[in-house]
Amino acid sequence: MAWQTGEVCPINTEMETTNKMIRDFKTIHSFMVFPEDMNYAGTLFGGKVLAEMDRTALKAARRMLYGTACDGAVTASLDKVDFKRPAHLGDIIELSAQIKKLGRTSIEIYVNVSRENHEGCIETICDATFVFISIKNGKPYPHGCVFGNAPVEFKDQAAIITSSIIHL
Ligand SMILES: CC(C)(COP(=O)(O)OP(=O)(O)OC[C@H]1O[C@@H](n2cnc3c(N)ncnc32)[C@H](O)[C@@H]1OP(=O)(O)O)[C@@H](O)C(=O)NCCC(=O)NCCS
Numbered sequence: 675m676a677w678q679t680g681e682v683c684p685i686n687t688e689m690e691t692t693n694k695m696i697r698d699f700k701t702i703h704s705f706m707v708f709p710e711d712m713n714y715a716g717t718l719f720g721g722k723v724l725a726e727m728d729r730t731a732l733k734a735a736r737r738m739l740y741g742t743a744c745d746g747a748v749t750a751s752l753d754k755v756d757f758k759r760p761a762h763l764g765d766i767i768e769l770s771a772q773i774k775k776l777g778r779t780s781i782e783i784y785v786n787v788s789r790e791n792h793e794g795c796i797e798t799i800c801d802a803t804f805v806f807i808s809i810k811n812g813k814p815y816p817h818g819c820v821f822g823n824a825p826v827e828f829k830d831q832a833a834i835i836t837s838s839i840i841h842l
Pocket residue numbers: 748749750751776777778779780781805807813814
């Protein structure tokens with residue numbers, strides 16, 4: 675049975691290991707560069723990009739946690755970010771977040787950022803890997819999620835989420 679994103683899976687939230695299975699978990703978020711997003715050199719402000727990357731990764735984490743016993747997730751870290759290209763006024767910035775690795779409470783999420791200019795040319799401007807931690811009552815709490823390609827014995831369990839690409 676395939677579950678759509680947003681549906682609550684019938685998992686046992688009392689158990690630490692819920693074995694909620696996920697796959698193709700990708701979240702897309704976009705915005706257009708407006709004047710208030712610029713730095714004083716006339717290009718998109720890096721701090722704005724970092725905040726939007728964090729938001730995009732958080733959306734992916736939140737969706738993954740639907741139906742689990744966790745309250746949410748917090749950003750623990752992000753790796754080096756190289757701003758390879760500038761973005762300009764009116765560019766459409768698209769951010770995509772993909773869950774790459776799952777620990778007990780950690781959720782590793784890759785975020786790619788691209789710009790689309792006035793001619794429709796699309797290119798990556800930066801990317802980074804974030805680590806979020808699932809929490810309950812303000813403390814790390816096991817999310818119980820595993821990837822769908824985990825051992826075969828989990829395949830018939832109801833707790834399967836199939837998430838297609840989600841545009842917001
Ligand atoms: C992130 C935080 C919850 C970790 O709490 P903690 O008690 O140190 O965590 P633990 O040592 O019990 O480890 C829990 C998990 O976090 C991971 N972790 C902890 N610090 C980490 C870091 N800096 N980077 C990546 N992973 C980290 C551990 O590897 C572990 O993962 P696992 O469960 O998959 O094995 C805590 O440091 C915190 O609340 N930080 C502030 C978060 C925040 O406010 N973020 C918003 C930005 S200001």
